[in-house]
Amino acid sequence: MGQRDLRSKEYPLESTGQALHESIPRGAPSRQERIDRAAARRRPAHCSEPRKIWPVGWEALGQWGEDAARIEPLAGGIANDVWSVRVNGQLAVGRLGARSDADLAWETGLLQHLDRAGLTVPLPIPTRDGRLFADGLVVMTYIEGGPPETQADWRRVTGMLRELHRLTQGWPQRPGWRSSTDLLHAETGTKINLGAMPPEGVARCRAAWARLSGRQTCVVHGDPNPGNVRLTANQVALIDWDESHVDVPDLDLVLPDNAAGLDAGAYDIAAQASAAWEAAVCWDDEYAVKRLAEVRAV
Numbered sequence: 001m002g003q004r005d006l007r008s009k010e011y012p013l014e015s016t017g018q019a020l021h022e023s024i025p026r027g028a029p030s031r032q033e034r035i036d037r038a039a040a041r042r043r044p045a046h047c048s049e050p051r052k053i054w055p056v057g058w059e060a061l062g063q064w065g066e067d068a069a070r071i072e073p074l075a076g077g078i079a080n081d082v083w084s085v086r087v088n089g090q091l092a093v094g095r096l097g098a099r100s101d102a103d104l105a106w107e108t109g110l111l112q113h114l115d116r117a118g119l120t121v122p123l124p125i126p127t128r129d130g131r132l133f134a135d136g137l138v139v140m141t142y143i144e145g146g147p148p149e150t151q152a153d154w155r156r157v158t159g160m161l162r163e164l165h166r167l168t169q170g171w172p173q174r175p176g177w178r179s180s181t182d183l184l185h186a187e188t189g190t191k192i193n194l195g196a197m198p199p200e201g202v203a204r205c206r207a208a209w210a211r212l213s214g215r216q217t218c219v220v221h222g223d224p225n226p227g228n229v230r231l232t233a234n235q236v237a238l239i240d241w242d243e244s245h246v247d248v249p250d251l252d253l254v255l256p257d258n259a260a261g262l263d264a265g266a267y268d269i270a271a272q273a274s275a276a277w278e279a280a281v282c283w284d285d286e287y288a289v290k291r292l293a294e295v296r297a298v
Contacts, residue, residue, distance in 0.1 A: 057096050060135040061085065063127040068139075070094065075227065079191075080242060084142070091142045092125055095242070098136055102175040107241055108132040110168070110219060111140075117167050119160065120230075120237035143237045145230030154259030157229055160236045161221065161260075165249040168219035177245040179217060180209040180277055190245075192280045197292075204295045205276035211269045212248045219244055220252045243281075251277060272296065 061068045064087045071084040071091075080097040099107075108124040115123050122140035124132040132138070148154050173179070178189025184206050187194045194202045221228070222243030230237040250270035253260035258267055275294040282288035 057081070057136065058094075060096075060137040061094060061139070063129070063131075063134045064088075064125065064139055065128060085139060087125055087139055092139050093122065093142055093239075094137060094139045096137045097242075100175065101133070104133040104136075104138060106172075106174045107244065108138065110171070110244065111241060114164065114167065117163075119163060119167070120235045121241070122237075122239050143230045143239060145232045145235065145237055147226035148229050148231055148256075151257045151259055153231055154255050154257065156231065156236045157224065157238075158253065158255060158260045160238060161224060161249075161252045164221065164238075165218045165252070168246075169216065171219050171246055174245040179245070179247040180251065180273055181213050181215075181248070183280070184209055184213070193283075194280060197280065197283050200297075201279070201292050201295075203298050204292070205280055207298045208269075208272040208276040208295050212250070212273050215248045215250075217246050218249050220247045220249060222247075222252070224252055224255070248273070 058070060058081075061070065064085075067086065067089065069086045071086060074082045074084055074093065080095050082093065082095045085092050085094040111121050111123060114121045120143065122143055125139045125141060126132055127134050148157055174190075176190050178186050178192065183189065183192065183194065194205075197205075221238055221241065222245060223240065224238065228238060228240045230239060250262070250266065251274050253262060254267070254271045254274045262270060272295055275291045279288045279292035279295065282291070
């Protein structure tokens with residue numbers, strides 16, 4: 001999975017809840033090591049080592065091993081706190097959020113299924129006692145690669161998305177979530193609350209989703225933007241499955257330059273439904289308002 005061995009490198013240590021960033025010559029003690037040595041000289045011989053102090057919520061990372069440590073923050077959106085972490089001497093990614101155990105069990109189970117089927121996805125790394133998540137924290141394998149840049153790149157991404165859709169037909173819905181067509185009659189679902197939107201905006205969104213009625217559903221990634229794709233010469237990987245749920249597959253296929261090759265009518269339906277979904281999920285920030293403006297009036 002493109003993991004890096006970190007055992008020979010210097011990385012920030014957690015001491016006060018913030019990563020300590022220093023440029024230390026190789027072999028020289030870090031600032032934290034100097035602090036610890038000074039404390040040890042002052043500590044009576046019968047005293048134990050000081051307890052590691054974690055930032056709020058991140059104490060769960062200790063369940064992945066005594067050497068587990070945060071390294072630096074990564075882009076993770078508003079809902080989650082995402083960091084690169086070191087676990088068992090390897091680079092990984094930790095995501096801390098407020099999702100329920102049922103929600104995280106659905107996501108981690110999906111990723112294991114996709115990995116067994118041959119797709120390249122981040123795999124959950126178990127805690128020392130074998131759990132795939134703990135106290136809202138999931139630790140996953142790090143995947144190397146860069147974003148798609150050409151239409152040929154996006155066609156490769158399309159191939160992976162279509163395989164995801166094929167492998168998950170009939171998959172159960174993520175706990176607490178709703179599909180776009182469910183929201184023709186429901187008001188809420190996880191991050192969506194249609195009651196918070198202007199009634200005219202809700203009518204436009206529902207009109208866009210109604211055009212998807214009766215179609216087969218499967219798991220959609222939910223956010224296949226360039227930052228969530230990792231390409232190398234030999235692999236296509238999708239990361240950040242926090243928005244994945246069961247819905248109509250065309251919602252994943254509104255890609256740059258219509259790389260999925262949808263005909264004009266299908267592309268219009270998918271693009272309108274996707275804009276409506278993003279407006280509802282993000283309401284009411286600036287991006288949501290922009291996306292709602294793209295949904296045609298009824």
